[in-house]
Amino acid sequence: MTGDANMTRRQFIKTSALVSGGLVLACHLPFGRSTAEAAAQELFSPNAYLRIGRDGSVTVIVNKSEMGQGVYTSLPMLVAEELCCNWQKVTFRASPVAKEYNHALFGPIMVTGGSSSVRSEWQRLSLAGAAAREMLVTAAAQQWQVDPGSCRAENGFVISPGGARLSYGKLVDRAAQLPVPQTPKLKSGKPKLLGRPTKRLDSPAKINGRALFGIDVQAPGMLTAVIARPPVFGGKLITLNADKARALPGVRHVLSVEAGVAVVADDYWQALKGRELLEISWDEGKWGSISTETMHQEYAALARTPGLIARQEGDAATVLAKHPEKITALFELPYLAHATMEPLNCFVDLRKESCLIRTGSQMQTIDREAAARLTGLKPEQIEFETTFLGGGFGRRACPASDFVKEAVQVAMALRQPVKVIRSREDDMRAGYYRPMWYNRVEACLDNKGYPLAWHHRIVGQSIITGTPFESAMIKEGIDHTSVEGAADTPYRIPNLQVELHSPANGVPVLWWRSVGHSHTAFVMESVLDELAHQGGHDPYRYRRTLLAGHPRHQKVLQTAAEKAGWGKPLPAWRGRGIAIHESFGSIIAQVAEVLLDKSGAIKVHRVVCAVDCGRIVNPDTIKAQMESGIIFGLSAALYGAITFKNGRVEQGNFDSYPLIRMAAAPRIEVHIVASNEDPGGVGEPGVPPIAPAVANALFNLSGARLRSLPMTPDKVKAALDKG
Amino acid sequence: MIDLNVNGSRLQAEVGKDTPLLWVLRDHLKLTGTKFGCGEGLCGACTVLIDGKPQRACITPVGDVLGATITTIEGIPENHPVKQAWLAQEVSQCGYCQPGQVVSAVALLAQKPKPNDADIDRAMSGNLCRCGTYGRIRRAIHVASGKPAAKGGKKS
Numbered sequence: 061m062t063g064d065a066n067m068t069r070r071q072f073i074k075t076s077a078l079v080s081g082g083l084v085l086a087c088h089l090p091f092g093r094s095t096a097e098a099a100a101q102e103l104f105s106p107n108a109y110l111r112i113g114r115d116g117s118v119t120v121i122v123n124k125s126e127m128g129q130g131v132y133t134s135l136p137m138l139v140a141e142e143l144c145c146n147w148q149k150v151t152f153r154a155s156p157v158a159k160e161y162n163h164a165l166f167g168p169i170m171v172t173g174g175s176s177s178v179r180s181e182w183q184r185l186s187l188a189g190a191a192a193r194e195m196l197v198t199a200a201a202q203q204w205q206v207d208p209g210s211c212r213a214e215n216g217f218v219i220s221p222g223g224a225r226l227s228y229g230k231l232v233d234r235a236a237q238l239p240v241p242q243t244p245k246l247k248s249g250k251p252k253l254l255g256r257p258t259k260r261l262d263s264p265a266k267i268n269g270r271a272l273f274g275i276d277v278q279a280p281g282m283l284t285a286v287i288a289r290p291p292v293f294g295g296k297l298i299t300l301n302a303d304k305a306r307a308l309p310g311v312r313h314v315l316s317v318e319a320g321v322a323v324v325a326d327d328y329w330q331a332l333k334g335r336e337l338l339e340i341s342w343d344e345g346k347w348g349s350i351s352t353e354t355m356h357q358e359y360a361a362l363a364r365t366p367g368l369i370a371r372q373e374g375d376a377a378t379v380l381a382k383h384p385e386k387i388t389a390l391f392e393l394p395y396l397a398h399a400t401m402e403p404l405n406c407f408v409d410l411r412k413e414s415c416l417i418r419t420g421s422q423m424q425t426i427d428r429e430a431a432a433r434l435t436g437l438k439p440e441q442i443e444f445e446t447t448f449l450g451g452g453f454g455r456r457a458c459p460a461s462d463f464v465k466e467a468v469q470v471a472m473a474l475r476q477p478v479k480v481i482r483s484r485e486d487d488m489r490a491g492y493y494r495p496m497w498y499n500r501v502e503a504c505l506d507n508k509g510y511p512l513a514w515h516h517r518i519v520g521q522s523i524i525t526g527t528p529f530e531s532a533m534i535k536e537g538i539d540h541t542s543v544e545g546a547a548d549t550p551y552r553i554p555n556l557q558v559e560l561h562s563p564a565n566g567v568p569v570l571w572w573r574s575v576g577h578s579h580t581a582f583v584m585e586s587v588l589d590e591l592a593h594q595g596g597h598d599p600y601r602y603r604r605t606l607l608a609g610h611p612r613h614q615k616v617l618q619t620a621a622e623k624a625g626w627g628k629p630l631p632a633w634r635g636r637g638i639a640i641h642e643s644f645g646s647i648i649a650q651v652a653e654v655l656l657d658k659s660g661a662i663k664v665h666r667v668v669c670a671v672d673c674g675r676i677v678n679p680d681t682i683k684a685q686m687e688s689g690i691i692f693g694l695s696a697a698l699y700g701a702i703t704f705k706n707g708r709v710e711q712g713n714f715d716s717y718p719l720i721r722m723a724a725a726p727r728i729e730v731h732i733v734a735s736n737e738d739p740g741g742v743g744e745p746g747v748p749p750i751a752p753a754v755a756n757a758l759f760n761l762s763g764a765r766l767r768s769l770p771m772t773p774d775k776v777k778a779a780l781d782k783g
Numbered sequence: 784m785i786d787l788n789v790n791g792s793r794l795q796a797e798v799g800k801d802t803p804l805l806w807v808l809r810d811h812l813k814l815t816g817t818k819f820g821c822g823e824g825l826c827g828a829c830t831v832l833i834d835g836k837p838q839r840a841c842i843t844p845v846g847d848v849l850g851a852t853i854t855t856i857e858g859i860p861e862n863h864p865v866k867q868a869w870l871a872q873e874v875s876q877c878g879y880c881q882p883g884q885v886v887s888a889v890a891l892l893a894q895k896p897k898p899n900d901a902d903i904d905r906a907m908s909g910n911l912c913r914c915g916t917y918g919r920i921r922r923a924i925h926v927a928s929g930k931p932a933a934k935g936g937k938k939s
Contacts, residue, residue: 128877128914259873266878267869267885269816269856276815284810309799327810328819329802401820401828401879401913450818450879451913484821680873684919688876691915714825714911723904725917 104232106195106240108160109188110139116216116229118143118150123161124181125172125422126154126262127452128688129743130681133260135181137677141253142189142246145228146216152261154446157424157439167532169425173457173571175644175741178677182739190244192235199234200226257680262448274420274447275481277407282477283312285470286331288338289320289490292707293566294345297321304337314338315473319466319490324474328481347566348707352496355704356392358563359498359519363390367517367559368537371547374555379504379513386504386513387594389587392768393579394701396494396572397717402450403487406467409477410435415442419464420449422457426528430461431468453692454571458492459527462568485712493702494572495521495542497579501587509595510606513555514587518543520579521569522562537562541571545580545643545748550613551588551606567704573692574747577643581748582697582755585639586767589756599756600626600638612672613640616649616733619670623731624651634665635761639752645740646673650690652726652753654761660773660780662698664726664754669746671730674737682742683730689746690728695719697751699770785845789814790858800846804838805829807845808855816856816882820911827910830883830890831855837890839909856882865889868927876914884910888924897928 104112111119120136132152140150155161161170164180193213200218201208203226210221217225265271290296302314305323310330315322321338325331380386406419408431415437421427424444432439449456456463467480482490497520506512522539524530533540538560540547547558572578592602600621607613617640621627630636633655640649653666669686676682699718703710711717751769759765764779787794789812796811803822808814808831817840820828824839831840832854859866865888875881884907891898891906898906903921912920925931 126877130876259870260875262878263870263873263875264861266875267856267866267881268861269814269882271878272815273818273879275819276809278813278815327798327802327806329798329806329810399913401818401826401877401911403819448879449877451877453913481819484823484826684873684876684916687918688915691917692913694915713821713823715823719911719913720915720917721909721911722907722917722920725915725921728918 104192104236106192106235107188108155108158109185110143110192112192112228112232114229114232116146116149116227118145120150120152121155122152123155123170124177125420125446125449125452125456127172127420127422127449127456129177129685130260130678131172131177132262133258134178134677134681135185136261137253137258138178138182138185139189141251142186143193144213144215144247147253147258149216150261157428157444162425169423171425171457172422172452173454175646175743175745178739179645179741186246187244190246191241194241194244195235195238196228196231198238199231202234255676255679258678260681271448273402273450274407274418275402275405275450277418277447277479279407279409279477282407282479283324283326283474284328284331285322285324285478285480286328286335286483287317287320287322287466287480287486288335288340289486290342290344292344292348293491293568294347296343296345298341298343301339304339305334308334308337313474315470317466317469317473319469322470322480324470324478332483344707350565350567350704350707352394352703352705355496355565356498359496360390362519362561362563363498363500363517367519367561369557370538370543370560371556371558373553374513376513376515376555376557379555380502380515383504383513386502387587387590389501389590389767391497391499391501391583391586393497393582394703394769395496395567396696396700397488397702397711398451398453398455398492398572399488399717399719400449400451400453400455403482403484404455404463405479405481406464407477407479408467408471410468410471410475413437413441416445417442417464417468418445418447419467420447420452420456421464422449422452422454423459426459427461427464430465434465434468435472453573454575455492458570459529460568462490462492484714488702488712488717489709491568492570493567494578495523495569499579499583501583503587503591505591505595509597511551511553511591514553514557516546516558516583517561518546518558518580519561519563521564521567523569523571523575525562525564541576543580544576545641546584549584550610550642552608573689574643574744577641577744577748578696581639581641582751582769585641585749585752586755586765589637589752589759590765593759603638603640612735612737613642613647616640616647616670616672619731619733620649620651620668623670623729624668626651635757635759637753637756637758637760639749639756641745641748643745643748645738646671646742646745648686648745648749650749650753652750652757654754654757656758656762656776660776662754662758662771662776663724664694666727667729667750667753669728669730670733671742671746672733672735672737673740673742673745674735675739676732677739679732682732685742686730686746687728689744690750691720691725693747693750694726694754697754697769697771699772701770785849787845787849787853788851789853790855798845801844803841804831804843804845804848804853805840808840814855814857818879818882820880825911826880827887828880828883830886830910832886832890835890835893837887854886856886859885859889863889864927865892865923868923871926872919872923874916874919874923876916880910880912884912884920888920888927891924892928897930898924
């Protein structure tokens, strides 16, 4: 396990603010029980991560945002395993923003991302549970006047050597008086909870409409705002006539703010109607003419020139120059929107000396600091409540805090509680996208048909430049997130050179589920497949050979291939493709089976997925995240593209930016490869392999090789005509 | 002032008749289980039952449903077989689209108690799920209909 043990111990030190109930009172519940009820039954707070009530209830305070990935269940499981409590009595609560809840590995901010929640919290939460268990055991031993070492904890009870039992609820008063163990010992033996499929704790609230998302926040006197934004990035307001909007019933204010013009009304519909009546002229600034077509040309030209070197083994350029036969493959991947089902929104109640922000954020510390800078309040004066997130995928971890800042700015003009909501079109057009990528690969084979040289140039915007993460994540000009998955490929390639160009333009870009891997996996696994065919090898065995020395990769690959029936004949109308990719500490292989209809549309019929994500917390969550990543990746592979014309985003809603629907969803089988390695992430790593697996299956079916995403019917038809 | 029959109660709201039912439910009646996803009837997050039929509340003017029986996610009993199946199959991830999915599934089963996969495709393809829970939704609908779940969702 990674992690800073000293830091962990420091965080165990009781602070009076946390123990006195200040934390409990300061924190709103995501749903259900009132704060007063919660406070009344909570007593024993050995550390920042759990509370045990006199009724034996265990509340785990979760410092990660729940956006579907299951942290409100998997993180409580880590505590409960060591606490030896009754799982039926465990509930969760979103943590406030405080240093105790900062990311255990990423530095002094509270953030959910990088598929890191279980990885970063495993040690800290296990120790938190163990410390509480030791205190409860000691409390019972004192009551019985026996040696604590002779007692054991089980299912919410401490059991004496003679078999007497005391429930945790009966022990909390005494336990609360004890010192917190500074070096609690973890249990030995087989886990009771970890590794078993465990029902999500948040499901009942979600299917009954009780789960509170940011967009659901209400408050007395609250107004709702929508913002008219410039049609191009960096545009500025020139003239505004809001007379008609102001005349509309329910419209309370029309305000010029940094993001554009805010229409504030009693409800969303009135605000939206008011916005339609604004007469605005914009200065389109310097990005008013950008177009995808021009950017493609610029990127392609850049890819013909040397970039900064991200990885160099041997001398790929020289080997390729001398080699008579080589493949040159050009890959285009578009900008992509996160398109969370819940459009971005933020509630702000700004008072003179305080501020309450309620929203679904993945990066609370940075959002709160942004609000502090705008309002002049200290960060501690701003209470930041994390609601449920109706999808995140990186969009709600925006270092620029765009959706929080705009709401704070509206609130500053109002001094009245306000919720800013983006319409679907706002959400899709106001930016932050997965960057557009252009890749150029030249490669050649040795006389046995295996890769001899691979020269790879990657062109695309850096998502890190200009953020607080720049100094940590950009080294010698290389944004690691641009080249991850390529520069660190595990394949045995004796002459390998990976170069990077990071052009700048006005398009706001951000991490998007699986980040750099979302483009590099497509390129790496497509080229590998081409080379296998060119070298006369089976694409599965080819990969396995090139992954010699990586037994985990080989096992995952083999599992996927075997479960998919690799090598068994398929009907003539169906093709099969394989891909493997490691990201966020986990290794995933997928086999896709596809068919084509007359229009050239690809239908993915079946996906077999094998995953090694190290030690397991909740296997059902792992399966669910693999299914989720595959569908998410498939939407991008088959449909997804944000394009620009005259500086304007050409998409706006789910008609122009389609997502996979029920009828197009493949049958998915997930196989977890048993592993005792450190835990890996599961939220993102399911995404990267699916696009190349589908492209490789299309090749297997039709001989057509698509190197441009999305794989739309017109591109498929063009490739078929060419082939 | 308009009168609505929602989840068996008579509720009133001070809104124009062109206001979409979605915003009457969410902003005025504080029934926030019905979700906003697209505003164009494209995603199904706002699905409610109007006289038993699934409708997109985001494009339904409230004036059109004044005499109707409206059922939202909050009005479907917690022990309804669809909700129970959703829990048993662990369908929800972020959960935002699930109220709409559940309502669409309730409508499907009311109309067709033993749907096959093609029926499910037809009835559920108007409901988007960005988390990709489709396979589990399919299984849950089969389970709610009394059929044992086929592993992995759709049959080949």
